[in-house]
Amino acid sequence: MAASRYKDKDAGVVLSFGGQWVSWSHTAVAYLAFLSALIVGSALHYNKIVQNEWYGYPDEWFPSVSATIGDRYPERSLFMIFIAITSGPRFALVGLFYLLTAKPGRSLPKAVAISGLIRTLTCGGWTYITSTDDHDWHDILMIAYIVFTIPWTTGCIVLSPPNPKAIKYRKYLAAGFFGTLVPLVYFFIQHKVHRVAGAYTIYAFFEWTLILLDVAFDAVTALDFSTFEVVIRDVKGTTKGASKSSVPTAATEKENEAIADFFATEYRLSDALDIAADVYHGFVFWSILTSLGLCVWYFPLWHMGISGFEALIMTTVSPAFLAIKPIRSLVVKNQRAVHLSSLAGLAAYLVEDPTYRVFAVGFGVSATCLGWAATLYSDSVQPARLERRVLAWTVGLLMSSVAKFAWYTNNPIWPIMHAANGGWNATGLVLAGLAAFRFTRLAPLQGGNPVSEKSGSAVLSSFGIGGLFFALHSLLSDTSTMILWVWDGYPIKGPVSNVHGWYTIAAMTVGFVAGISRPALVGTWTAYGIGCLGATVLTLYEQWFGYYGALVLTAYLTAISVPLISNAAKKSPAVTFGLGFFLYNLVVLFHVWVVAYAFVPGGPLVRERTDWVMLTTMLLIGAGVFNLITQQAQTAQKNAAPRRPRNNTNHRKYHFSVLGLLNVLFLCANFLRFPSNDYKPYHPEDRLLTAGIWTIHFSLDNDMWSSEYRMRDLIKELEVDVVGLLESDLQRIIMGNRDTTQFLAEDLGMYVDYGPGPNKHTWGAALLSKFPILNSTHHLLPSPVGELAPAIHATLDVYGTAVDVFVFHSGQEEDPEDRRLQSEYLAKLMGSTPRPSILLSYLVTNPLEGNYNTYVSPTSGMHDVDPTDDDRWCEYILFKGLRRTGYARVSRSTITDTELQVAKFVVPASESDFVSTWTAPKTLRNRRVPEEETAEGLRFPAMFRGDGVRDHRYHVFDEPRYYAF
Structure with missing residues (x-):
C-alpha cells in the first residue's frame, strides 16, 4: 500500500492505493478462511471430519469442504470470521469491475455486476448455513451460487479489457472450474449411490479444487485493477475506453484477433431475446412432433390392432407442398401465420375428445414441418441467418430433453398433459405464441424464387435428413432412452437414468459446439466412421461400454446435424424435407414393426431386428454425408482459391450461452431428482x-x-x-420415449428394475420395491410365433430374508404353443430357487385349467394366492415359502384396462419358519378368516370399501379376503 499523501485541496485526495490490492486482499483472506479451517480441523478433529455416512478413516482420509467448515468448533468459527472479512473486498471487487467495464449504452456490465452481487450473497448463505444447520437451504444456496457463477464468469471474460494475460488466465481458470464439476459429480455418485469406499475422499479433492479455482478466477482482476488508484480515480483512462497499460504488440493483436469473433461484439438484450425465442420455438417444434406418435398410439392400443389413425404420421411430409410454386411463395411470404397455426398442436390439450385431439396435433405437426422447411429455405441465402435457424431447431431438441428430464420423461406441454398430472400447457402455449411472433419478425430473404444451390443431390440430402431426424427423435429426445438400452439389472453395472442422464446432455452439447465451430471436421468420412462405431457398440453391448458407444453416437449426431440441415436448406425444400420426412416416417414404422410384428402386416419379416433399424439409420445419414462431401469437393474444384466469406457469427455466443444455461438447468433438476429416499416398507413391525x-x-x-x-x-x-408393472416399456417414438418407473420409484421411494430394455423387443415388465434389490436377471421366454414374453427374476432383501420375486407377461391368446412353452420355462425358473417366492404375472389362462396347472405345480412349487377366485384370465399372484394373510382386487377407474391385484404376506424370520409348500392340506392352506381376526397392521385400507375413492374400490369380492395359514 502506498503511503498516505496529501494533494491539492481541489483534488480532495487523502489516501490512495492501487486497485489491485482489493483483489489481493480478497484472495488472501478467502484462502485464509478455508485453509485455516482445514489445518485446525485436521489437527483437532481429523477422524471426525473425514467420517461420512458410510465410511471413516482409513477408507476416507481427506475431509470435504462442508465437513471442514461447518461441523466443529473452533474451525467453524475461524472460517466464519475470515469469510466475513472477505465480504468487504468481495463487494469492492464487484463494484470496481463494474466501474472498469461500464460504458454509455452498455447493459451487460450492469447484468454482470448484479450476478456478482447475488453470487456474493449466496456465497454467504451456503457458508453460514451449513449442511448440518439446514441441509436443504445449504444445497439451494450452493446451487444458486454455481448458477450465478456462470454469468459472472462469462461476463468477466467477455468484458475483460484488452489484456491478453488476463483473458488467458480467465479462460483457463473458468474451463478448469466447470471441467472439475464433471468428476466432482461422478465421485459423489460413486459415494452416495454405489457406496464406494474412498470415493468421498476423491470427491473432496475436487471440491477443494473448485474453491481454489473459484478464488483464483477473481484474483485475475488484480491485472485489471492496476489501472485504478483508489480515491477512487481512474489514472489511466480505461473506463473511458482507452487503455494505457501497454503498447499493443503483434502477439497482443494476434490474441485479440483470435477471440474477436466471439467476444468483440457487445451483448444486446434484443439479440438475446431473439435467440431465446428461436430456441424456444425449436423446443415447441420438437414438443409437437414427439407428441404425434404418442397420441396416434392411443388408438391401436385400444383397438388392439391397426386403427386407421396411423395415417396421421404422414402429416410430417407437408413440406412436399413447397414443390408447387404458388404455395411455396404463399408460405414463405406468410411464415408468421404458418408458425402460429402450428401451435394448434399445443392447444390440443384443451380438446377433451381423444379423436379430435389427435387431429389437432396432426394439423400442428403439418404446419410446423411446413413452416420450418419454408423458413430454412428462405434464410438459406444468408449463411449466418441460416445457421441461427438450424441451431434454433436443433438446440430446441436439447431443451426438450432437459424439460422431459425435469418432468420425469414427460414433456410438460404435450397434449397428454394437463394441470392434474403436472402439465404446464397454458404457460407453454403463451410463451410459444410470443416466441413465434419474435421468431418471424424478420422479413423473408427470398420468396418463391428457385433455389440458388445447384450442386449436390437433393435426393441424397433428403436421405440424410430422414436418417438424422429419426436418430435424433428415437435416441436423443429423452436422456434415459439409451441408458435403458444398456440396462441389465442388479447389481448395477452401468449408468442410471436419474443420475447419469447429464452425460447424454453433455455429449449433445459437445456435438453442437463441434458442428458449429468445426463443420468441415464433422462432415468427413472419419467422423462418420466414428459415429458408426458408436452406433455398433450401443447396439451390441450393455452396461458402461455400451453407453460409451451411445455417447460417441450422440456427439456425432448433434455435430453432423448442423452441416446436414444447412446443406438441405439450400436445395428444393419439397425434396429435402418433404421426401426426408417421408423416409423418416418409414423408419419410424420400421422401428415399430420390430416389436409389434405380431399385430401388423409383414411384421414377422423384421421381427426383433433393431440392428437393421440402426443400420438403415446410419446408411441414410451416410448418404447425406456423401452428398455433403461430394458437394464440397465440387465447390473446391470450381474455385481453386476460394475466398472464404466472413460470416457474422455474433449469434453463436448467445447459442453457446443457451447451451450452458440448459446444462445448468439440467444439473439443477438432476440435483433435485438425486435419490434421497429411505425406502422404508409400510409395516416393518409386522414383517409384512x-x-x-x-x-x-x-x-x-x-x-x-x-x-x-x-x-x-x-x-x-x-x-x-412391491409391485410388478406390465406393458411398461415406453421408450419408443410411438410411446413418447417415456419411462413411468422413474416418477413412481422416486416419488414413492422405491428401488426399480426397468426389466428388458427397449432394444429387447418386448412390451415391457418392470419391478418397483421398497426393499433392496440384491440381484436381478432378465429373461425373454420362448416365443416362436407371437410376441416376446418378458420376465424379471429378482432377489430382494426383505427384513434380512432373501425373497425371490418374478414379474412376467405371457404371450397373447392367439398363440397357444407360445404360452405352453412359456409356462414350462417359467415353472422351471420358479422351481429352481428354494427361497420364498412371489410371482406377479399376466398368464392368459382360466383358473385351474390348462397352463395354470403348469404354473401352479410341484415343478414350480408355487401356490395360487386364491384358487377360489374364478373371475381371472390375465393377472395372477402366486407364492411359496411365505404366510399369505390377505388378497384384494381394486378397480382401476379410468387409468387403464386392468385392475390392480394386491396380496399381503408375512415374511418368515428364519428358515425354520418357512411355510411348507405342498405338505399342508388344501383345506388348511386356503382357510379364510374374518377381518377382525387379522392383526391391524395386516389389514387392507378401509378407504376403498363401498364406493371407495376416485372410483377405486374393492370389487369382484366387494371386500378383501384374509387367510389363516
Whole structure:
C-alpha cells in the first residue's frame, strides 16, 4: 500500500492505493478462511471430519469442504470470521469491475455486476448455513451460487479489457472450474449411490479444487485493477475506453484477433431475446412432433390392432407442398401465420375428445414441418441467418430433453398433459405464441424464387435428413432412452437414468459446439466412421461400454446435424424435407414393426431386428454425408482459391450461452431428482410385504391423459411394498420415449428394475420395491410365433430374508404353443430357487385349467394366492415359502384396462419358519378368516370399501379376503 499523501485541496485526495490490492486482499483472506479451517480441523478433529455416512478413516482420509467448515468448533468459527472479512473486498471487487467495464449504452456490465452481487450473497448463505444447520437451504444456496457463477464468469471474460494475460488466465481458470464439476459429480455418485469406499475422499479433492479455482478466477482482476488508484480515480483512462497499460504488440493483436469473433461484439438484450425465442420455438417444434406418435398410439392400443389413425404420421411430409410454386411463395411470404397455426398442436390439450385431439396435433405437426422447411429455405441465402435457424431447431431438441428430464420423461406441454398430472400447457402455449411472433419478425430473404444451390443431390440430402431426424427423435429426445438400452439389472453395472442422464446432455452439447465451430471436421468420412462405431457398440453391448458407444453416437449426431440441415436448406425444400420426412416416417414404422410384428402386416419379416433399424439409420445419414462431401469437393474444384466469406457469427455466443444455461438447468433438476429416499416398507413391525401386479397399458388412461400421478396415488394409498408393472416399456417414438418407473420409484421411494430394455423387443415388465434389490436377471421366454414374453427374476432383501420375486407377461391368446412353452420355462425358473417366492404375472389362462396347472405345480412349487377366485384370465399372484394373510382386487377407474391385484404376506424370520409348500392340506392352506381376526397392521385400507375413492374400490369380492395359514 502506498503511503498516505496529501494533494491539492481541489483534488480532495487523502489516501490512495492501487486497485489491485482489493483483489489481493480478497484472495488472501478467502484462502485464509478455508485453509485455516482445514489445518485446525485436521489437527483437532481429523477422524471426525473425514467420517461420512458410510465410511471413516482409513477408507476416507481427506475431509470435504462442508465437513471442514461447518461441523466443529473452533474451525467453524475461524472460517466464519475470515469469510466475513472477505465480504468487504468481495463487494469492492464487484463494484470496481463494474466501474472498469461500464460504458454509455452498455447493459451487460450492469447484468454482470448484479450476478456478482447475488453470487456474493449466496456465497454467504451456503457458508453460514451449513449442511448440518439446514441441509436443504445449504444445497439451494450452493446451487444458486454455481448458477450465478456462470454469468459472472462469462461476463468477466467477455468484458475483460484488452489484456491478453488476463483473458488467458480467465479462460483457463473458468474451463478448469466447470471441467472439475464433471468428476466432482461422478465421485459423489460413486459415494452416495454405489457406496464406494474412498470415493468421498476423491470427491473432496475436487471440491477443494473448485474453491481454489473459484478464488483464483477473481484474483485475475488484480491485472485489471492496476489501472485504478483508489480515491477512487481512474489514472489511466480505461473506463473511458482507452487503455494505457501497454503498447499493443503483434502477439497482443494476434490474441485479440483470435477471440474477436466471439467476444468483440457487445451483448444486446434484443439479440438475446431473439435467440431465446428461436430456441424456444425449436423446443415447441420438437414438443409437437414427439407428441404425434404418442397420441396416434392411443388408438391401436385400444383397438388392439391397426386403427386407421396411423395415417396421421404422414402429416410430417407437408413440406412436399413447397414443390408447387404458388404455395411455396404463399408460405414463405406468410411464415408468421404458418408458425402460429402450428401451435394448434399445443392447444390440443384443451380438446377433451381423444379423436379430435389427435387431429389437432396432426394439423400442428403439418404446419410446423411446413413452416420450418419454408423458413430454412428462405434464410438459406444468408449463411449466418441460416445457421441461427438450424441451431434454433436443433438446440430446441436439447431443451426438450432437459424439460422431459425435469418432468420425469414427460414433456410438460404435450397434449397428454394437463394441470392434474403436472402439465404446464397454458404457460407453454403463451410463451410459444410470443416466441413465434419474435421468431418471424424478420422479413423473408427470398420468396418463391428457385433455389440458388445447384450442386449436390437433393435426393441424397433428403436421405440424410430422414436418417438424422429419426436418430435424433428415437435416441436423443429423452436422456434415459439409451441408458435403458444398456440396462441389465442388479447389481448395477452401468449408468442410471436419474443420475447419469447429464452425460447424454453433455455429449449433445459437445456435438453442437463441434458442428458449429468445426463443420468441415464433422462432415468427413472419419467422423462418420466414428459415429458408426458408436452406433455398433450401443447396439451390441450393455452396461458402461455400451453407453460409451451411445455417447460417441450422440456427439456425432448433434455435430453432423448442423452441416446436414444447412446443406438441405439450400436445395428444393419439397425434396429435402418433404421426401426426408417421408423416409423418416418409414423408419419410424420400421422401428415399430420390430416389436409389434405380431399385430401388423409383414411384421414377422423384421421381427426383433433393431440392428437393421440402426443400420438403415446410419446408411441414410451416410448418404447425406456423401452428398455433403461430394458437394464440397465440387465447390473446391470450381474455385481453386476460394475466398472464404466472413460470416457474422455474433449469434453463436448467445447459442453457446443457451447451451450452458440448459446444462445448468439440467444439473439443477438432476440435483433435485438425486435419490434421497429411505425406502422404508409400510409395516416393518409386522414383517409384512404387500405385493401387487398391474398392467398399466403404457401409462395412457382411457381419455388419453398421462396416468403416472393417478397410478402413484393408488399404489401409495394401498401401501404396496412391491409391485410388478406390465406393458411398461415406453421408450419408443410411438410411446413418447417415456419411462413411468422413474416418477413412481422416486416419488414413492422405491428401488426399480426397468426389466428388458427397449432394444429387447418386448412390451415391457418392470419391478418397483421398497426393499433392496440384491440381484436381478432378465429373461425373454420362448416365443416362436407371437410376441416376446418378458420376465424379471429378482432377489430382494426383505427384513434380512432373501425373497425371490418374478414379474412376467405371457404371450397373447392367439398363440397357444407360445404360452405352453412359456409356462414350462417359467415353472422351471420358479422351481429352481428354494427361497420364498412371489410371482406377479399376466398368464392368459382360466383358473385351474390348462397352463395354470403348469404354473401352479410341484415343478414350480408355487401356490395360487386364491384358487377360489374364478373371475381371472390375465393377472395372477402366486407364492411359496411365505404366510399369505390377505388378497384384494381394486378397480382401476379410468387409468387403464386392468385392475390392480394386491396380496399381503408375512415374511418368515428364519428358515425354520418357512411355510411348507405342498405338505399342508388344501383345506388348511386356503382357510379364510374374518377381518377382525387379522392383526391391524395386516389389514387392507378401509378407504376403498363401498364406493371407495376416485372410483377405486374393492370389487369382484366387494371386500378383501384374509387367510389363516
